[in-house]
Amino acid sequence: MAHAPKDSGVSLSSFFDRNKLPSGVKDECDEFVKSRFPEESRPCPFQGYCSYTVCVGTGIIVQFRPFAHKLDLGIITTACEVFGTLAPQTDCLGELGQTGLHIYSMRRLPGVSLIDLRADNDRSALRARLENVVRDFAQLQAISWRHAKLNKDITKKRTVGSSLKWRLELMAARLPRRFRNIVVSALVDLPDIERLPWAFSHGDLIPANVMVCPESGRILGLLDWAEAEYLPFGVGMYGLQELLGEHKDGRFVFYPEAKYLRELFWAELITAIPELSQDARRVATIKQAQILGILLWHGIAFDNGKLDRVVEEGKDDAEIERLDAFLLSPLGSSSSVLRKKRIMLSSPLALVRKIRVGNPCCF
Structure with missing residues (x-):
């Protein structure tokens, strides 16, 4: 249409x-x-x-x-x-x-942008469409897993993939203090993260670049692959956060059903990648890689493509606000991951069963 x-x-x-x-x-x-x-x-x-x-x-x-x-x-x-x-x-x-x-x-890709989808639907109509957006985003990650490579087989790493440790060390020294424990945690886990398969990851996952079917919310394509590159699997999942809420009145606000949608994403992903269902430790590492992705995309200033400066309060407030929402708020990605750090997660299959049975109170 x-x-x-x-x-x-x-x-x-x-x-x-x-x-x-x-x-x-x-x-x-x-x-x-x-x-x-x-x-x-x-x-x-x-x-x-x-x-x-x-x-x-x-x-x-x-x-x-x-x-x-x-x-x-x-x-x-x-x-x-x-x-x-x-x-x-x-x-x-x-x-x-x-x-x-x-x-x-x-x-030209079909559909409308996720921004338009949000603008054209009231909350009740948007909920069902958001489920499809999240499910399809999980399927995109599964596709990248099936085409992933080993770290040693990436012959030419691009801007981000060639400098993961340097960027984390820069953020550990210069990000506002409230984020530093999260950065240090990612640094500690970086060797494990780099041992994950390296997947081809979109470099600018924002709502304007996600094209969806206006009737169903199914993802029809992604725009702007200029910054894409191979990165450890999970790093490219930083964009999930943008699907779980939107910018309102000067700040990012998660939808009331964000927790349910995040669990739906992980259940869909684990179902699509069966080998993860019996590997809780690897799932935990992938979740830590996702936090690394959030840090890389919102903790480093774009500066017309230079990507060599840590964001600063008073100068890069939009990115600082995203870090606060995505990493420190109760509905953000890192809170549960950090609480369970060094503790084996419950079986990924249990998460799948929880979502498949359904949680009607979420809507």
């Missing part, structure tokens, strides 16, 4: 200003698209930080990216090989004159 794109109201000029491009470059981009494609085109409703994106007809998008954020087509190819149609096939169309912008065309 086709849905008309919504206008996010984003300022397109910010991309061009941020990259110090002359005011006429946007017109050059638009003219290139019109000269190359006969279909009607318009700026896409949701623009990323690192690109200017144009929708062409109903099936294509064209993206303009500066050299610092150009796409590695090998990474996009891997995403398509691992996740099939959930990742958009992408081609390079060259560079735009003397602007330094690299041009890409890619298949």
Whole structure:
């Protein structure tokens, strides 16, 4: 079912200003698209930080990216090989004159963004759709497990995977004190985490990049694979938190059913990866890897892609607020994991049975 794109109201000029491009470059981009494609085109409703994106007809998008954020087509190819149609096939169309912008065309994924799904549904309608979002997110992780590699077989690690220990040590020294025990715990467990299979992980799991069926909530694809790379299995699950709540009145708020949805995710994952059902220790390590992912994605500032500075209160308050919600709140990921650290978890099969039987009081 086709849905008309919504206008996010984003300022397109910010991309061009941020990259110090002359005011006429946007017109050059638009003219290139019109000269190359006969279909009607318009700026896409949701623009990323690192690109200017144009929708062409109903099936294509064209993206303009500066050299610092150009796409590695090998990474996009891997995403398509691992996740099939959930990742958009992408081609390079060259560079735009003397602007330094690299041009890409890619298949437009169906559905609406998770942001739109939330906006278009009241709470009662959203609940059932969220279950499907969470179930499918678990299936995505299971797909990455089946295509995972051993650490020693990753011949070329990218930005994050090649610097896990350094980043944790940086955060241990510079994050606000209330997070440091969590960072130290991840450092202690890092050797075990790195012994997990290394799975191909999406590098920007935010609601705007998750495309879903508006009627059911089933995940139809993921946008923006520019930062994807192989990482220890579980690290890429940092994005689960964004599925369990949303930003309201300046802070992240978990849904009332967040605990149930988190348990549903783990039950679905363990069912999809049968070997985990008898390996409580490995499940515990994967949960610790998920906390590592939260630290890596919200504890290190983006800084236009530099990724070499720890977030600071008063400067990176949005990320600090995410760390507080995801790691320290009662509904966050780390509270139960840290309480049970060094203690074997109950059988993963028990968790599966609990979810399969159902917990009607959760809704």
